[in-house]
Amino acid sequence: MSTNGLDxxxxxxxxxxxxxxxxxxxxxxxxxxxxxxxxxxxxxARANAMTDAVSWVSFDLGISSKxxxxxxxxxxxxxxLPTIEDAFRSGVVSLDEVLVLTRYATPENETELLRFAAExxxxxxxxxxxxxxxxxxxxxxRPESPVLNVWWDDTTLLVxxxxxxxDGILVESALSRxxxxxxxxxxxxxYRDPQIRAGEALVQMSSESMAEDRDHDRATIVxxxxxxxxxxxxxxxxxxxxxxxxxxxxxxxxxxxxQPAIDQDGLTVGIGRVSRQIPAWLRRIMADRDGGCRFPGxxxxxWTHGHHLIHWATGGPTNLDNLITLCGFHHRLIHRRxxxxxxxxxxxxxxxxxxxxxxxxxxxxxxxxLHVALLLDAADTWATLQAxxxxxxNSPP
Numbered sequence: 001m002s003t004n005g006l007d008x009x010x011x012x013x014x015x016x017x018x019x020x021x022x023x024x025x026x027x028x029x030x031x032x033x034x035x036x037x038x039x040x041x042x043x044x045a046r047a048n049a050m051t052d053a054v055s056w057v058s059f060d061l062g063i064s065s066k067x068x069x070x071x072x073x074x075x076x077x078x079x080x081l082p083t084i085e086d087a088f089r090s091g092v093v094s095l096d097e098v099l100v101l102t103r104y105a106t107p108e109n110e111t112e113l114l115r116f117a118a119e120x121x122x123x124x125x126x127x128x129x130x131x132x133x134x135x136x137x138x139x140x141x142r143p144e145s146p147v148l149n150v151w152w153d154d155t156t157l158l159v160x161x162x163x164x165x166x167d168g169i170l171v172e173s174a175l176s177r178x179x180x181x182x183x184x185x186x187x188x189x190x191y192r193d194p195q196i197r198a199g200e201a202l203v204q205m206s207s208e209s210m211a212e213d214r215d216h217d218r219a220t221i222v223x224x225x226x227x228x229x230x231x232x233x234x235x236x237x238x239x240x241x242x243x244x245x246x247x248x249x250x251x252x253x254x255x256x257x258x259q260p261a262i263d264q265d266g267l268t269v270g271i272g273r274v275s276r277q278i279p280a281w282l283r284r285i286m287a288d289r290d291g292g293c294r295f296p297g298x299x300x301x302x303w304t305h306g307h308h309l310i311h312w313a314t315g316g317p318t319n320l321d322n323l324i325t326l327c328g329f330h331h332r333l334i335h336r337r338x339x340x341x342x343x344x345x346x347x348x349x350x351x352x353x354x355x356x357x358x359x360x361x362x363x364x365x366x367x368x369x370l371h372v373a374l375l376l377d378a379a380d381t382w383a384t385l386q387a388x389x390x391x392x393x394n395s396p397p
Contacts, residue, residue, distance in 0.1 A: 023091030030089055033075035041072060049339075049359060050297060051329045059297025060362045070099050077102035083110045093117050097125060104129045155243055159202075175201045270319025276312035278323065286345075290325035295351060296359060300327040307331055309341050309349075321346050 041053035050056035057068040078085055084101055087093045093101070097117045103126070105113050116128045146168075148161035163171050179197030184190060191197070236243050270282060278286070283306060292301040307326045310316030324345040326334065333339050339359075343349035351359040 019091065022094070026088050026091055026095065029071075029095055030085070033071070033078060036072055036075040037079055049295075049330075049333055049353070051300070051327070055297050062361060062363060074099050074102045077105070080107055081105050081110045084114060087114055087117075094122075096122055100125050100129070104133060104135075109133075174205065177201075178204055270317060270322070272317045272319060273315075274318070276308070276318055278306045278318060282318070282320065282323070286320060286323050286325060289320075289346070292325065293327035293330055294324050294345070294349060295326060295330040295333075296361075298327060298330060303328050305331045307334065309345065324349060 041056070045051065045053045045056035048056055048060075050059060053072055054065055054068045057063070057072065058065045061068070063071075078088075078098065081102065084093070084098065084105055088095075088098050093114070100122070101110070101113055101117060112132075113129055116125060116132065120128050144164065146161065146163040148159065148163075150157060150159050152158070175198045178201035179194065182192065182197045182200060185192050233247075236245050269285070271279060286306060287304075292299040293304055304325050304327050307324050308316045308318070309322050309324060312318070316322050321344050324341065334341070338354040340352045341349050342352060353359050
């Protein structure tokens with residue numbers, strides 16, 4: 001018996017079963033990769049109403065764009081690498097190892113690179129291969145101009161950058177000056193850490209800059225919130241896809257403008273039949289609500305259009321509940337191929353194909369087909385039991 005009480009033979013059986021299932025999984029991926037290489041995937045994507053292969057695979061399989069891109073690249077790269085393909089088929093290497101190997105392998109060096117997969121862990125595989133192939137490490141030169149990268153990690157904005165020369169001195173001085181004005185922490189009676197004061201100074205500088213901007217459209221943070229929710233201390237709202245508590249919202253908008261999207265009578269905001277042109281203030285609300293093209297799986301944010309669900313020429317108003325953001329590709333899909341939309345853009349919309357069926361991921365249709373099959377099977381079983389009961393209802397005991 002092992003120290004945790006699990007019988008050794010059971011552990012070995014689990015291990016063998018796990019490895020066997022993983023090898024079968026590799027075979028499934030190989031079949032999928034061969035399918036990817038059978039046709040022009042970008043052309044096939046457009047035939048399936050998607051803009052490109054990555055968006056299509058991501059949408060239909062429910063995987064991230066990063067994963068879809070990696071699978072498509074590996075499928076193409078694996079084709080001329082029979083040794084790595086055989087190792088993958090037999091379970092000698094994993095999918096993650098194949099994704100690394102195919103970035104560097106050629107028909108001439110694939111056998112040698114496979115040796116690294118057997119000798120080092122996945123985390124070190126790419127580095128060992130680069131060292132073997134003498135691929136130089138690109139040294140990042142110091143920027144001549146300020147560079148700032150910002151990205152979101154859940155509910156926190158992360159900031160990283162480099163500000164050279166006198167510009168860096170200027171920013172440091174401004175942050176230090178504002179940070180020096182920060183009051184003592186009332187809970188500890190001490191000044192807070194310099195890093196905290198610098199962060200608060202950056203927020204203060206941003207707030208003052210927004211307040212001084214005379215262009216209201218550019219200086220506006222759009223917030224979608226039910227007025228009743230502001231009265232609920234436990235409520236939270238959405239700002240640009242980020243959850244913000246009620247207290248934070250009240251602080252942010254203490255002296256801000258309020259521009260309702262729905263008025264007190266429940267009527268959607270817009271300009272009605274005044275014009276088919278979407279004014280800037282309404283386009284801003286629409287863009288913030290949609291976050292990009294609303295076609296399933298697209299979400300493109302550049303080169304987008306405002307589309308009237310009920311066309312202006314047929315009496316459709318230029319109101320928020322009749323407008324939706326579409327990229328150029330999917331806007332043309334609506335007007336040229338006879339697709340339609342159903343629903344309210346302020347809530348959920350369904351894209352209807354030219355054949356009159358809702359557009360949805362292929363896997364969802366498979367689930368529905370399976371559900372129907374199970375229902376039919378259950379109905380058939382029930383009918384058989386009922387027939388047997390009827391057949392024996394009047395039989396002698």
